[in-house]
Amino acid sequence: MQTLFSIAACQQVVHIQPMVRFQNPPAGLSIDRFFSRNKDKVVIVMGATGTGKSRLAIDLALKYSAEIINSDKMQVYKGLDTLTNKVTEEECKGVPHHLLGTVDPESNFTVNDFKHHASLAIESILERDRLPIIAGGSNSYIEALVDEHPEFRRRYECCFLWVDVTPRVLNSFVSERVDRMVEVGGLVDEVRRMFDPTADEEDYSTGIKKAIGVPEMHHYLRGEACGNDEETQEALLMEAISNIKKNTRTLAHRQLQKIHRLRSKWNWSMHRLDATEAFLNRRRGREGDRVWEKQVARPATVIVSKFLVDPMSTILPHDTTFWLLQHGRL
Structure with missing residues (x-):
């Protein structure tokens, strides 16, 4: 696999004082x-x-x-x-x-x-x-x-x-963020550009298609390709947005549980x-x-x-x- 570094131009930053390297522990400094x-x-x-x-x-x-x-x-x-x-x-x-x-x-x-x-x-x-x-x-x-x-x-x-x-505060923020992604960020158009309407069934188990928001949009985009009426599409879109919010909240909960587990496991x-x-x-x-x-x-x-x-x-x-x-x- 090719090297995957992505380096942006870096603005001037303040340098920290270099760490002093010791060959032997100084007097009074523990081995640890x-x-x-x-x-x-x-x-x-x-x-x-x-x-x-x-x-x-x-x-x-x-x-x-x-x-x-x-x-x-x-x-x-x-x-x-x-x-x-x-x-x-x-x-x-x-x-x-x-x-x-x-x-x-x-x-x-x-x-x-x-x-x-x-x-x-x-x-x-x-x-x-x-x-x-x-x-x-x-x-x-x-x-x-x-x-x-x-x-x-x-x-x-x-x-x-x-x-x-x-x-409670994070859940509210996550829901608002999804709404902004849809209304301002073009979330639907982003997913639509990678959706294949000719495929019998999309595979959401590989690569970026695993991202929350891609599988949830499937029925809406499939209905769009099939020519569903406006009312049906609006209902499918609302369902997709609701599922994105729910699954993102679930992800946040699991991540928090994992952090607690890691903190306890290794102290x-x-x-x-x-x-x-x-x-x-x-x-x-x-x-x-x-x-x-x-x-x-x-x-x-x-x-x-x-x-x-x-x-x-x-x-x-x-x-x-x-x-x-x-x-x-x-």
């Missing part, structure tokens, strides 16, 4: 801290769909000399940019992204493919003295990379940031960042941005800054924002 410091550093941003993982990853990349590796199963494929909610060129703000919209949409990009190409991307980023940030909602990709890759934990120290939003130092208030204020312009900065971006920056200097010191209680506020760090 010594080996932790000597590993290369990787930041991993996790969370359910729609919680703002890409936004946080870009916020962090602009504060450090960083590049982002996409770990979303559907966003790795070319096409369906609106449906899969890929970040736009404007939203990237010049930050280089890897494995974003680079894979043939008809192929199957497996967990092993991700492990291989993400590892290559990490090494490429580190060779340029930049910080790798992995961001995406496909926790099985992250689990495989971190847990099943023999060399990964030996070579890298990870900082896990979990962007969380209360389910990862996973730092929870509660973005609920920021989502509740998202329609308030600058006020929403201020809340995001206070509740999510700034605490994440504190955590990453400490992690880059001394990874062992970033093992904080799970609700990071609360801890930082209680201890006067914000």
Whole structure:
């Protein structure tokens, strides 16, 4: 398989102070801290769909000399940019992204493919003295990379940031996002362009056709090709949109369950960042941005800054924002 890096032009970013490499543990430094410091550093941003993982990853990349590796199963494929909610060129703000919209949409990009190409991307980023940030909602990709890759934990120290939003608030946001995709983003036209009306039955088990929103549109587009009347088509479209919302909410629930399982299974130092208030204020312009900065971006920056200097010191209680506020760090 060809190399799948997708590098955008990167704007000027602030470089962090390089890590000091020690040949032997300095006096007073434990063996654990010594080996932790000597590993290369990787930041991993996790969370359910729609919680703002890409936004946080870009916020962090602009504060450090960083590049982002996409770990979303559907966003790795070319096409369906609106449906899969890929970040736009404007939203990237010049930050280089890897494995974003680079894979043939008809192929199957497996967990092993991700492990291989993400590892290559990490090494490429580190060779340029930049910080790798992995961001995406496909926790099985992250689990495989971190847990099943023999060399990964030996070579890298990870900082896990979990962007969380209360389910009730997230469900409302997800539904609104689907409506915007339909009304403004052209979701129906995107799926229509890849739909084959001559096929007896579409196969939704491979490539980008597995994305939520493609199978759900089947009956509507089939009815359109068969010449259904307007009233029937309107009902089929409403049903498709309802199913997209329902299946996206189900996905978010499963992703959240997986995050809880991973945190318990390995006792990862996973730092929870509660973005609920920021989502509740998202329609308030600058006020929403201020809340995001206070509740999510700034605490994440504190955590990453400490992690880059001394990874062992970033093992904080799970609700990071609360801890930082209680201890006067914000």
